[in-house]
Each structure stands twice: as structure tokens, then as C-alpha cells.
Amino acid sequence: MPKAGKITFLASDSEAAKDALAKLSAIYGSVPLDKAEVIVALGGDGFMLHTLHATQAMDVPVYGMNCGTIGFLMNEYGEEGLRERLESAEEEVINPLSMRATRADGTVHEALAINEVSLLRAGPQAAKLRITIDGKMRMEELVCDGALVCTPAGSTAYNYSAHGPILPIGAEVLALTAMAAFRPRRWRGALLPMTAKVRFDVLDPQKRPVMADADGRSARDVVTVEVQSEPSVRHRILFDPGHGLEERLTREQFV
Template identity: 70%
Template structure:
């Protein structure tokens, strides 16, 4: 029996074509009546879908109509009810970011992959890092720094030479982006419950922006980052192709 599915798709032509084919075959449930969501697109669209549906408690099954598709399953028009019935669920928690800016405003955002701080201008950023209220690094001179979840550890974090984290690991990755001083500092592994505060040194001369899953805020002076454990995103994967397997596989390529 086919569950009540709400299909959603990115603007890409391949995703729109898949949406038309799948809704014609399986129907289209209203979001408030759906048992689950099927997202058609790439990883960026999956993040958008998770953010958009986070208050509904619905599991989300992705089908790749993008490029990498790390958070997605393979696309096929047939056999979807059977795949959904056999799918394995992974629950992930996002990060919550609170950013204070030079104009006195405060902004909050959630990030499923990572929260990053990035230099805005030609000069390197200078950052001071506190963990759970304790000063851990007086000055990090760098292009930026990020805090990544296990689910996001293969994204920007991995490109910045951060570690890949097992999906069930109760840790976060704190990773420097192109560090100049300390030159050999490669970051740290933090408990999932850790509260990270990053202070921007000389924000007027070395401006920094903060980004949470592509929601960006310029001219920040202080950013607080911690796990939002009260928010649960439910992802569905085909058996043997879940996030734990993908994270492990990425370390051997």
C-alpha cells in the first residue's frame, strides 16, 4: 500500500520532470495530510526541505536529481512504496547559531551541516574561541572557522581538511579554514553538548560574516553555536546506504 506522500522538487529541470512523473504515478498528498515527504533534487535542496518541514515531524526520503547527492537515495520511478517500507531512519540534530553584529542586531539561525565564520575582506580574520565559557584559543588568524555536525562533516568541513565523523558520534568538529597562526592547528573535536563562542577581534578592520546552511549575516562581532537537541530531523535511506555507511565509505576514497 502506498503511503500518503508529499513530493517536493528543486527548480532543476530533471527534478521537475521527476516530480511530474512521480506525482502522476503515486499521487500528491497535501503536506498537512502526508505521512512522509519525498524530496527531489540535490543536497542543497534536501537541506531546504528539512528546514521547511522541521516542525511537522515527518520523515524525509531524498531522491537524487542533483550532483553529489550525499543526503539522497538513487532515483527510480518504479518501486517507491517498497523502498519506503524498507527504508532505515536516521535522526540528526541541527546547530543553533546566535550572531551579534556591529550594528547591535542579533540574529538566530539553524544549521544542519555547519555554522561557519568567514572573512569578508582582503585581510585574514582574527578570532578568539571559547568553549563552555572557557577561553581555549586567544587568537586564531585564518580565513575562517566552522563548527560541523556529523551529518555535515563531509561537506565544507571536509573541504577544509576537517575530520569525517560517524553519524552517531556525540561530537562536533571545530575546524579552521586556511589557518595562518597557529599555522599547524587543525581544529578540535568537541562534545555534542559543547557551547562554542567565537569572538571577532578588530571587527571594524577585519570584518567577518557568519553563515548557517547558506543563511548569512555580515559584520558579526560574536557568534554562539550549540546543538539544538530538541529539534529532530528524520531522514530515510535505502538499506545499506544510510549516512553511517556513506560517512565510512568517504574515508576510503
């Protein structure tokens, strides 16, 4: 990380984050966002994802400080020595997933996801999905509560809760994971190359409606969803030395 320059502090709506914003801005100053050389996001993982999405066109590194709950993407909160921490921080570069979801009425919903793109049943009956990888049909019918494609950075989030694998941050792979698969019974998914283009077709969408979600950006009543890595977009995330994503991903497996 180059010498810490002009800092912009951004905070979530929580009282702890707003209190931290006031204290840190008073100590270090805070420039307008368009002048930032580094962004310090105050909140939890949800706010970090929001900040990364909102500033992705700026190519400015983001350093998170945990004022939330889990804080997997965040550093420990502290008011002392922030400039020194920024100067010694390690940078991780993450490429998001792109989602292109076509709804039953023909409209198309596009969004980017840093963690995962997920399909979820939107009614009382299980979803029925057909899965195609790089133009080749790989599973004719998956009956499940849902399925997701995740990045290595997102592999400890929803994916891990659905019993998907934790992926090393440098791995050039994506995880395709099923939620509560009924048929094939207990099918948990597959590992795919980072370049894979995944297509989900919703079977019987009127009787078994499905919604698609990319980091909280949702589309209902989808009939097809296409997912792939988007190398043209990069998110720069800063971590304190020895506490980067690779260390966190490894540590998570030995809890």
C-alpha cells in the same frame, strides 16, 4: 519505517527535478504538504537541506531522491517500487546546530544548521577570532580565513574540504575546524562533545570584517557568534537499506 502512507513530492527548480515531480506524482499521487505522512524531496543536497529546514516543525520523515549532482543525503533516483523502498527505508535522526550571531549594530541573527555553522572573512585581510568553549577561553587569537563547527552529518561537506575529520554518524561529538589557519600555523581544529557551547569573538571587526553562515542563512559584520547543538529539534531522514549515513561516511574515507 512504518507502511508508506500519504506522499508529498517536493522538487527543486532544476528541469530534471521538475520532470521527476511530474512523473512520480502521476504514478503515486501527491497530497498537500499538511497531509503528508512522508515527504519525497527531488533534487540535490542543497534542496534536501532546504526541505528539512522548511518542514522541521512537522515531524515527518523525508526521503530524498537524487536529481542533482553530489546527492550525499539523497537516495538513487528511480520510478519503480517507490512504496516498497519507503517501507524498507532506514531512518536517521539528526539534531541541528543553533547559531546566534550578534552584528556590529547590535542586531541578533538566529538560525539552525544541519551541516555546519561557519565564520568567513568578509574582506581582504584574514579574520582574527577568539574561541571560548563552555565559558572557558581556549584560543586567544586564531588568524585564519575562517572557522566552522559541524555535525557528524555535515562532516563530509565544507568541513572535509577544509581538511576537517569525518565523524561517525553516531558520534556524540562536533568538529571545530579552521580554514587556512595562519596563526597558530596550520592549526586544524578540535573535537568537542556534542553538548559543547562554542563562542567566537571577532577581534578588530572594523578592519577585519567577518560573516557567519548557517546552511546558507548568512549574517554580515558579526562581532560574536555562539554555536551549540539543538536537541529539541530533530530531522528524520530516510535511506535505502545499506546506504544510510553511517555507510556513506565510512565509504567516503576509502575513496
